[in-house]
């Protein structure tokens with residue numbers, strides 16, 4: 001496996017911040033050996049979220065997702081490491097917390113009681129191109 005030092009955008013979504021899981025999520029990222037490069041607490045506005053989620057515009061879950069993401073502060077992190085883009089997504093687990101594997105952030109802390117799938121604690125960029133685009137948005 002070739003070495004590829006990358007940077008990715010991790011967001012602790014409003015549910016993760018409200019449930020005091022920011023420290024636990026960062027602990028898992030650091031325990032894996034990834035480095036924290038930058039971090040901030042952000043109350044995202046619609047303009048930022050519309051740009052961030054542009055690829056999902058028009059999908060049925062788009063509006064509830066944006067409403068949820070603006071419902072409270074998020075923690076934005078710039079994280080660096082070898083193959084960190086794919087690596088963080090495997091730490092996060094499957095999108096739906098009810099099917100995410102135990103041992104993953106969503107599998108261990110995601111709740112299913114009446115919550116919507118968008119409340120899945122974290123976001124991680126899904127490609128080198130997305131990471132560059134999203135980091136430029138959140139850390140302008």
Ligand code: RTP
Nearest residue numbers: 061065094095117118119120122123124125126
């Ligand atoms: P993320 O972008 O947050 O890291 O998550 P992901 O790649 O696993 O999921 P993606 O397909 O990019 O969807 C973005 C976020 O939209 C919400 N979602 N809701 N069917 C639904 O109701 C649905 N599908 C997706 C989730 O919050 C997901 O993380």
Ligand code: MG
Nearest residue numbers: 123124125126
């Ligand atoms: Mg995604």
